[in-house]
Amino acid sequence: MALLTHVASHPDALVSLLCDQLAVPPDDLFLTEIVAVPTRGIERWITQRIASDLAARGVGDGIAANIEFLSPRRLVRRVLLEVPALAASVDAWEGPVLTGHLVDAIDAHLDEPWMRILARFLESPYGTGDLIGPDRLSAARKISRLFATYARRRPAMIRAWAAGENVGSDGTALADDDVWQPNLWRIIHERIGIPSLAELLPGALDPIRTGAIDPDMPGRIAVYGLTATDPLDLEVLQALSEQRDVHLYVLHPSPGLWNLTAESLAAQPHPSRPPDRDHATDVATHPLLKSWARDSSELQLVLAGHGITGSHVGAQDAAAGTVLARLQDDIRRNVEPHFASSLIEAVENGDDRSIQIHVCHGARRQAEVLRDAILHTLAADPTLEPRDVVIMTPDLATFAPLLEAAFPSDQVASSDGIPDLRLRIADRSPSATNPLVRFAATVLDIADSRLEAGAVRELVTRPVVQERFGFDADMAGEIISVIDDTRIAWGVDQTDRQRWNAGTNDERTWRRGLDRGLTGVFYPDSATRIVGDTVPLDGVEGQDAAPVGLLAQIMDRIEAVRALLGGQMAMSKWSAVIATSVRLLAAPAWGDEWQWDQLERLLEETFTTGEPDAVAEAVPEPDISLPEARLAIASWVEDRPSPLHFRTGNVTVCTLAPMRSVPYRVVALLGLDDDRFPRSSRADGDDLLIGHEIVGDHDRDAQDRQLLLDAVMAAGDQLIVTYSGRDELTNAEYPPAVPIAELEDTLRDTIGASALEKVVTVHPLQSFSADNFTSAALGIPGPWGFDPMQLEGALAMEGRAPDAGSAPAEWPVYDESEPIPLGALVGFLQHPARRFIRTRLGFSIPALGEVPDDTLPVDIDALAKWSITNRILTGLTEGYELDAVAARERATDALPPGDLGSGVLEVASETAAVLWAAAVVRGYDPRRHRGLTGSVTVGGSVVEGSVTADPTEGLLALVTPSRLRGKQRLKAFAELLFLSLLDPETSWKALLLGKRERGDGLLAVTIGPVGDSPAARRREANLALTDLADLYNEGMQAPLPMPCETCYAWQRALGKGRAGAFNAARSKWETDRFNPEAADDAYRLLFPELMSTDKLVDAGLADYSARLWGPILPLMGETQI
Template identity: 25%
Template sequence: MFQIYHSNKLDLQKDLLVRLISRHPLSDPFQPETILVQSPGMAQWLKLELAETLEIAANIDFPLPASFLWSSFTAVLDDVPDRSAFNKEALTWGLMELLPLQLSRTEFAPLQRYLEEDEGQYKLYQLCGKVADIFDQYLVYRPEWIASWESGDDLPDITSSQPWQPILWRTLQQHILGLGLSHWHRGNMFNGFVTALNAGQFDLTLLPARLFVFGISALPQNFVEALQALGRRIDVHLMVCNPCKYYWGDIVDPKYLARINQRWLSKPGMSVETLTDSYHSHGNPLLASMGKLGRDYLHQIQDLAAPEIELFEDCDRASLLQSVQQDILELDDPSSERVLDPEQKRVLPAEDRSLQLHSAHSPLREVEILYDQLLSMLDEHADLSPRDIIIMMPDVAAYAPYIEAVFGNAPFDRYIPFSISDRTLQQESPLLQSFLRLLGLPESRVTVSEVLEILEVPAVLRQFSLDSDRFERICRWIEACQIRWGIDADQRVRQGLPPFEQNSWRFGLRRMLAGFAMGQSDSLWHGIDPYAEIEGLEAEDLGQLAEFVELLEFCCERLQQEKPVSGWFEVINDILQRAYQPDEQDEILLSQIRQVLEKLQQQLSDSHYQQPLSWAIMRDYLIAELGNSRAGQRFMVGAVNFCTLMPMRSIPFRVVCLLGMNDGVYPRAIPPMGFDLMAEHPRRGDRSRRDDDRYLFLEAVLSARQTLYVSYVGRSVQDNSPKVPSVLVSELMEYCQQNYRLDNDSDNGTLIQQLLTEHPLQPFSERYFSPDSSLFSYAEEWLPLLRQQGNTEQSFMTRPLETEPLEDLELTDLLAFARNPVKHFFQRRLKVFFNRSAIELLDEEPFQPDGLTLYQLKQQLLDAAINEQQDQCFERIVASGRLPVGIAAELQTRKLRRDCQEMADKIRPHLDRPERIECQLVIAGTPLNGWLTGVHSGALVRYRAANAKGRDMVQLWLEHLVLSASGYRLQSYFFGLNGRHWFDPLEKERALDYLQEWLNAYRQGLCEPLPLPADTAWVLESKTLEKDQERAVMEAQKCFNIDSYTQLGESRDLYINRVYPDYSSLGPRFVALSELLYQPLALALQQGDGEVDDE
């Protein structure tokens, strides 16, 4: 018996299935029920539903269509192999061997031109994979073509554009038969299967007692015919999810109809009267536009002339979503009167939220908005649980990081349980990703970033006896040694680049090893600049790094050689053993790699393919196979489920959410291959990714029971320019606008405004927390930030801390306080140390030194020039890898070296007879102790290869005060690129008075962070002396707030920014302190010649 059941709801089909199973049990209680489904997700849902209804769901098989039919073929036909010699993989390797032998024939000229200069047969492998895929499609959708080709008929009317295909197929078939393999393939097995079923000459017990086909939206024609033939021997129940109760196989998309009419009218001699009536079958626009896949399947079923039972259930039109579903069920075609006359439109409650559209600025914002909306739904509907919600998107892997970040880091009181399905092992496993990176090294630049992504995988760290702290230490070594990319000069030559070793892994490793062996050195060793920061037990980490670099070199050399599959098995196993120390979970993943290799070995053995394989072929094969391996599919596990939009996801949920519905992204369009004859000669029932996606969207609309939530990126995150959603979303919005209106909508213009919510760029926007806004957010952590906005007078501290006794004071502490009072307060009093600067690892060799590097180079060259060793210093700088390769280093630093030499010539005369002075003072009962270096011939000399700034001046001033208070009548000099600055000798009593003021400020600075940024205070007071107070304030504000690519103001300092984020927050106290402490400095400072232009 072959019976067809039509229903618009999967729940009804499930109830029917339960009734058939319970009322008509199988005669043998040990024989399993067989339910044919299209996806594991559908099987999981059905298991749960059956268990809930029947109280137990056991001894039930849920095969997929292809595997079930193959097992049925095996049961009915003779000599059916376990693995077909005509499957896609076997066809690929067979074509690899046979196609090159055919290229001399005229018919194969296009292929011969494509395969010219094919190194390692990589292009051949890619082409054979595509051809095998096309042939595999022919076996399913054009079996009569294959039969004709095998009988010698090339079907020239069909194959005229690709005459090589029938020739190649016959050659392939004869080759397979010549190897003694079975002639069965999917093209001829269906006819043989139907014939054998009709003849009845097989063991019926090998087939299931009965078969249910559940929840499958579409099957190829020969699959359906095979199921009908099977129904002559066993009971087959085909349950079709049909969105419409009336026959809709002839309805046409109005937009498609318009295109046809336009083409018709553009022909000469054609008029409106000549349009054929066959194009005028109208129906529901959504069903006509999105339902082609289901429409073609309905045609196939109708052609079977099998008995049908209809189980349709009306929707009650209580909401917009249910009304749209009912329109589709009734094949409702909106009339022109309804479009033009608002009074004819169906009225909706003003508060209807069953259909929601949300526009965001990025995928991250989509997920953040979704989270708040789900919390609202769960609050509003107490009976709604996470398992009632499904969230689908075109590519779940692209959204997975945002989902983990938003849902995974939610606080406990707002946590929503969730699971992510449909990710491959490769996407979920850092270990497999690192293996594929190792596999890709022969054509890689071996950059620092990709190498460290390999090293930081836990199994790799364990293999090289490293942990997170040691890994960070190695990263700092890599940064300091200027490693950027490339193993060594030889590896760069293999990639067609000049043979230079600078900034390579070998270059940096030699610097580390030389530095460890030699220690600190002022000269090069055989052209190597030793990196001397590695000592003691750190040598073990250096050894592990050297061993890891050897692994990289091994991969680069051994993987690029052609080998038979046994050789690849050996090399890859060697890499796995050298690279990983797996735990129990990792061992499962490594076994997946070995299973893929064994699978390849079996395929080549079945195909009798014995040619060596190139690295590129092995890489592509492993990437494809591991990319197809699915991780544990956590689908329907009692949590909110994130998954990819794919066929048979029409499972009913109370809330269905669709993310990433962007124009150009969905529906997905995959252009057919240029030699695909099915694309040249299409038929009803042919599969198309675009048609599949359109039907998936329609199924999502129909499977939502309470709410359909759709979101897309509707604004550019760069410039806020608008972006249109997917054409499917636009069609849905247009349909709703044409057919419905709100009951309080007098001008027929507010429905779309209610359906569509445009969200701001940031999750902490005031609009989310304003009582007058319709937007909302559950993220209460943003509230303190919003309360602070505009409140620049809010103090970092409500009151100063208690005074600490200051028994003595080191000069270094006083100088540190003067340079940055806020930082000194955090570190000295609060014991708070903000994170040190992040490691900056770059993947490109230096082409132009950045600002910090340029300053460091200037200072090194200036120090060397003063000691008349600039040439040796320049050689060390080049050997350190901080400058471009070759002559570019000399050209870029020529003026820099000249400027430093000129500056050194001005400084050197002041640097004779250096001495070190100990200072011991008592100021208002507080001892001040310290040592002063850099005193030369009766003068204190300081210099820096930069323009003098406030922090330089205040340090020189305090040191000058200490010397003067100690009884030394000396001048104090500072040499900078903007000239020479100095203080003349000062009376002891006056110096002590100034130091008393600084000591008072120091005591207060231990109780609270003083608003006294050194550079800004210096600018304010020095400009004030020019009698232009307004300009002085403007210059000070610019100094504090500046934020440009080349310069950052003091407000960007991590410590200062925590207390004083902008100039206005400094307040009037800053002016008073600047006048008290910096005005004497500004009055005493003198400037003279010696100015050097800054580069």
């Protein structure tokens, strides 16, 4: 029996060696073969290869069965558990058991002087370590991982700690700030009462070596794809090999480097002692082996340090007829890259696309470019299938949704004609694939929060919540409207506010808001009604009560969840409590009940405390808080690969590790940006191994480089690399990641700088760029893009006028025979560009939405003040008393809490009262107003509509707390003309009451009447309305540069001369502090060339101002109130 090492540079050769072993029948046919593999993706591939390889040899029928696949760590653990003393140590010194002891010890000794470093972190509200807040559990888990790492990688240090010495990994005395670790370890050692593995090994493995204990394992064991190992693992495997054959299958990229390293080690005076880390790559010649192969090189040194050697099988001979093959051959032979002139012609002609590097603008474009690159590859080779392609990325969370959007599939109908290219994303986190798992974290966040209104707004949009309570997305929008209308900010009630040191004020709490909503169900709308101290919410009676009822039900469940999750409880109880909380608020869609099983399994794994019977003493079960429970489930966002998702026949998408070294004909490396790869790793200041690393220690940067090297060596036909080389917004150039720059340097040495330009393709920002559809523009003989819709966009861009923002010279003819709605005419006069876009182009430019503010305001903005004043004014016009309306306004929580809102309410009440008094004095009586409907013919147009006015007094009135600008005057004038034609017997006039355009004063504006007699009114109104209708028709035929406020300012100031009119217009068009009309999106879209006042004047501003405002100003009078 022996420990046998097999080394190969290509996975096919290595798995062939494994099949040589499995092809020989074992002594006991009923024993299950054991093969240890590093990842689930490699497990899937090996299963398929074993089945096909053995069938080709005539062994079996093409089915790989009776093989148990374990990870190397699980294999070692299984062996340790066979020895009673080691089994007790494993159970006591790993995982939840050790964590439980640590939490208990931390609580008991936190006040001792030697614990000051840990105490400073745990007691700080802004912890400076990896964690934030009171997080004993997370700190204990971190310390548990450190102790386990020390035991595996530095057993001598642990043995010294057990002897009472405070030394570090290098054997020297620890600094005072680090002494807490050995002190805490000795306390745990005393509590557990069982020696650690570092103390027991290697002697405790003697029963395995001698055969006194015979593990229930076959006579031969295979460990495939070994890339790194702990000294402890090697000790166990060596002990196991005394009584059975243990085969180590090592994948090493370079036979040349392996052999050279072996010769170097043999020449050392102490070959069993691992050399310095720098020796790992010093003997390498190829630059990529020097930079990328540290992990595989150090593995050879670690094996040699344990007396384990092996011969390198080498790679199968292959003609280096492509750039990729030449690169791989140079790496295998460990030679400097040499200039290969024979490859240049094929690269420059586009015949050799074996290595492609694509430089893109951001992650989205990378996904689109990679899609097209793979489609080109499939189109060029009929023998290539999607199953022959793998996409690897260091940032799956970012790229997975982008890939799903970019790659059409047969599950989502593609109306744009992109060829079907199915993806299977292999290793996504549970929270990414299971809505209930994701929702569990949301539940804990809400339970530990102030219960802001925004959290509940987001909650009701979740499909799992809608499924539980039986409503749809439309109803969710109505529920959100109820939250907004009741002005809920945060906090359940007064008591909840006190928890957050926010006093006893209950304004804008959930209890007060729900009371408003539920009370509103039973009362009709009223401007003054207050029930107790509650103002019923308007508009929720009858069938409109459903959103209020659902919101009340949801909030009742949330309060129950907060009660369940509040306070500390035993760690093992959190699993059931969280599951119950999720069930109260969420349910999966029909047919997705499996989501419950996965959630409950994750909860058990996260909050289990181990098996107390397996250790000498009962395991202390820590009480943990809600913040600690939140941190405990943070690992649910980590990727967890499943073997069922690899090599399914689709294009496989995964991170770099699961499919490392698995051969694919096409290997695509996505997202190798400078800020993503290699992955950054912050040095852990608590890790005593940092700064004292030895050969074989984990190095995240070296691991990523080794993964990249494995991927390059596994590519059969093509290697495709994408990275972000340009900023999406500024087009600033980004450097490639250092490993990609090293790859480019190596290729430059192989094929020269000119040919390298054919390998590296810089893509345009937009997928509808003309370059995507121009033959040979992006490194291939034909066009690059496959998307017909983007082609249409490119053609449209090519056919557009040179000035991309200008309107066409002629618009389609507008049908002037259609009646003109009065509302449309008014809208046009107030904003001709916006009306043109809506009427002729068929869309509207949306206004920017506001992010709801869930804080308690100490002041409110101008719009909120206007709303309060307007509601009070509306109450006065409906006949209610000022005090009653103001009291209701106070009770609706529209004002800042307490005395902070008194001043606002006083000013709003005074403004509304003055406006109302001025309106009454001027004959305004809303009880006499009627809706007057009809149509009039002016010129060749018919204007039809309805106006609310007082026919008794002939008064058209607007009473508003708004500032009276040009748009209100235009509306009043157009309606006045309409009424004067509809009923010329009445001497119609318009009255506008509101704030001055500037300053704090109030203003009364009168317009009309348009004539002294019915005939004069009919004649003048017809002329004026005809001109406005003509303007409308002209403005519908082509957009008019006739901004309302700018034209008003020009015409009013024209009496001061043209210079005065220009300055007045400029103040409205360009320099207005709050809302310059030139900044309006509609004008920017239609008139991008008129953003300066000079250009606007040249476009006819004076003529438009005269036509629009010339007839109004003589009829208008203004009086200060």
